[in-house]
Amino acid sequence: MMNLQKKYENLKALLLQLKSAAIAFSGGVDSTFLLKVAHDVLGDNVIAVTARSSTYPEREFHGAKAYAEGIGVKHVIIISEELEIEGFSQNPVNRCYYCKRELFSKIRDVADQHGLKHVLDGSNFDDLGDYRPGMEAAKELHVISPLKEAGFTKNDIRALSKQMNIPTWNKPSFACLSSRFPYGHEITEEKLKMVEAAEQILLDMGFRQVRVRHHGEIARIEVGPEEREKFFDLPLMDFVGQSFKKLGFAYVTLDLAGYRTGSMNEGLSL
Incomplete structure (x- = not known):
């Protein structure tokens, strides 16, 4: 099994190849780690994009905002009100598809406005083991998941986040x-x-x-x-x-x- 340092080097190489990106940034364990590494590698060619909505608690938003400010990354706040998406409030089994398609479409618009080549999310290798219809929306909109591609599990992300003094290393898991x-x-x-x-x-x-x-x-x-x-x-x-x-x-x-x-x-x- 690939060791953690090797995964880290692969992740940095992958990000370097991308050249620029807008990152879907919720302030959770995964997206925070991805944002930190991407910002280290690509500098000002990376922006964080956070969506505010009634499904996203205020405590999570303020935490994300504080972290982005702390590392000096450009942080764009958008409104993505899922309850206004047709079919979402009825809560179908593929509810996350509607949400992620709306979110990634808006982040793609932000990326285009800032001249950035790609949209990234923080999905990791463990996400392949659960039912996640939002991944289909990501695929349709060509969203890249570098952590997943580099083979990072949640435990990997926590371990490396701790080594790098990223404050979310032991943050509890969160979902909308x-x-x-x-x-x-x-x-x-x-x-x-x-x-x-x-x-x-x-x-x-x-x-x-x-x-x-x-x-x-x-x-x-x-x-x-x-x-x-x-x-x-x-x-x-x-x-x-x-x-x-x-x-x-x-x-x-x-x-x-x-x-x-x-x-x-x-x-x-x-």
């Missing part, structure tokens, strides 16, 4: 808030705000890896498997239950399996 809804359940701005507020409550309490899945009247909480034991505390359970009910949930539950990637895909037959 639309992923909190079962397929076929309508997504609305009100429901998205409920989920964002509920997750913020848990984060403010010290939980690191959180998802609040919206099942109509029911909130299904997923936390990191090692964090589940924190709920063996009656005052904590009472506080969470009462707080969530103030947001509009009638019932509050804890998923006994804890957080895992793609839990909403578990019932799919693809």
Whole structure:
């Protein structure tokens, strides 16, 4: 298996060949690492593009903005409101396709405006193991995934990010808030705000890896498997239950399996 340093050298060589790029930058572990390496290699021939929408929490936006400013990369903010895309709010199984096609189309426009040759995203090798319809949109629009091409796994990215003192090296995994809804359940701005507020409550309490899945009247909480034991505390359970009910949930539950990637895909037959 290729060692980490070799993957890193391959990534830099790949980026150098591209000459210039606009990077879809969410501020997550993958896109932050990609942006840092690309900026090191290509300098001002790289820009970061972040899309604001109701599916993207304010805390994530401010983190992305601060990092881009900190390394001195040009940062372009666009509006990409997924709820306005026809078919998106009905939450079909291929929902991410609609979202990514809209996003990458807008980033392509930004790249063209700045005279940049390519659009890049932070998909990694591990993403090949889950159902990700957004990758089809990326393929259609010729978006390049350098981390995936260089063979980087999530663990590789975290390890090298730590070595390079990139602050997101141990940041919990994040996905857009639309992923909190079962397929076929309508997504609305009100429901998205409920989920964002509920997750913020848990984060403010010290939980690191959180998802609040919206099942109509029911909130299904997923936390990191090692964090589940924190709920063996009656005052904590009472506080969470009462707080969530103030947001509009009638019932509050804890998923006994804890957080895992793609839990909403578990019932799919693809």
